[in-house]
Amino acid sequence: MTQSPSAAMESLSVALGERTYPIHIGAGLLDDPGCLLPYLAGRQVMIVTNATVAPHYLDRLRHTLSGADLEVCEVILPDGEATKTLASVERIWDALLAAGFNRRCTLVALGGGVIGDMAGYAAASYQRGVAFIQVPTTLLAQVDSSVGGKTGVNHPRGKNMIGAFWQPRAVLIDTQTLATLPERELSAGLAEVIKYGLIWDAAFLDWLEREMPALRALDAAAIRHAIRRSCEIKAEIVAEDETEQGVRALLNLGHTFGHAIEAHQGYGNWLHGEAVGAGMAMAAALSAERGWLTGAEVERIGAVLAAAGLPRVAPAAMGVDDFLERMRLDKKNLDSRLRLILLEALGRAAIHDDTDPAMLERLIERFPRA
Ligand SMILES: NC(=O)c1ccc[n+]([C@@H]2O[C@H](COP(=O)([O-])OP(=O)(O)OC[C@H]3O[C@@H](n4cnc5c(N)ncnc54)[C@H](O)[C@@H]3O)[C@@H](O)[C@H]2O)c1
Ligand SMILES: [Zn+2]
DSSP states (O other), rough: OOOOOOGOOEEEEOGGGOOOEEEEEEETTTGGGHHHHHGGSSEEEEEEETTHHHHHHHHHHHHHHHHHEEEEEEEEOOOGGOOOOOHHHHHHHHHHHHOOOOOOOOOEEESSHHHHHHHHHHHHHHGOOEEEEEEESHIIIIITTSSOOEEEEEETEEEEEEEOOOOOEEEEEEGGGGGGSOHHHHHHHHHHHHHHHHHOOOHHHHHHHHHHHHHHHOOOOHHHHHHHHHHHHHHHHHOOOOOOGGGGGGGGGGHHHHHHHHHHHHHEEEEEHHHHHHHHHHHHHHHHHHTTHHHHHHHEEEEEEEEOOOSBBOOOOOOOHHHHHOOOOOOOOOOTBBEEEEEEEEEEEEEOOOOHHHHHHHHHHHSBOO
């Protein structure tokens, strides 16, 4: 028996006043016009995707849009974190201008976080801002990057250094798209899922420890629950602090270390989620040094990362200065103090800018390498 997609759909919302928007989660949403059409601003639709995702899902999305009286164009970018640049955004602007699209057009981001971040930034800046819809197709994008309105591109000197806050009109998560996702990418997405347990919800962390094999096997119920709980936590945090003046910074657990790893290794060689996995292991170790976590808790965190297929060690080639130089560039730093997200307990994180530099250096020095 086939179920209609909307019957099997779950929804939640990101509460941001008049910019409040829904997150719809379900298997097969991509084929349901009812999920997509209500969020278009006008008749002009630009699908932004990449050369890897397009062969799997572009025709289906086009078909879903075909019944309505719309002008649908597409731009298919090359794949990869290394292409998350202003030059790629320029290609989106070019396509919009070539199609003669006006301020009532809608961009639809079909792909992972790289496509979502770039399409979002193109939407934020095209004619001073047009509508956009996120259709995330990686686990990482479904649980994290598609929600919350951070958009942008990398600069050779730092990740995500150019960007804007620009919220989508809707986030449509078709869990079936994970069927084609490479296993390594699934693991990378699980890093962000584990992050939510670590910073916000110890019971969710317990659940993740139990369900990790089911998640890696793409068990439908487990995947849906993990996505839903992750989106709920992110939505709650974003609603409280849209522009990261406070609590939203907790979502960066492991990211200061992780961004240093990504930038040092060359964007795309270590996946974002892999670098964040290693970064969370480092943040956990530092939290233990600070006296907040026990050795057994640090080991639990290492074990759940390993169960997700993630590294829990840093790259062999990175010395202390390679970390510190990059970490000082981090956007969370204010004045000249290094601000780090640390765990005060499992399920509870806080920002600290008072870590003794010598302690941090020693920790990086001694942290296991691959
Ligand atoms: N905006 C935010 O709040 C936020 C949060 C977290 C991460 N990010 C950003 O997200 C990016 C990482 O996103 P990502 O992990 O999705 O990487 P990605 O977009 O590079 O996607 C990973 C790979 O999977 C491919 N792919 C995507 N969907 C697929 C599918 N269904 N089947 C087969 N292949 C598929 C992609 O083409 C790519 O090769 C980073 O640039 C990071 O900075 C942004
Ligand atoms: Zn991340």
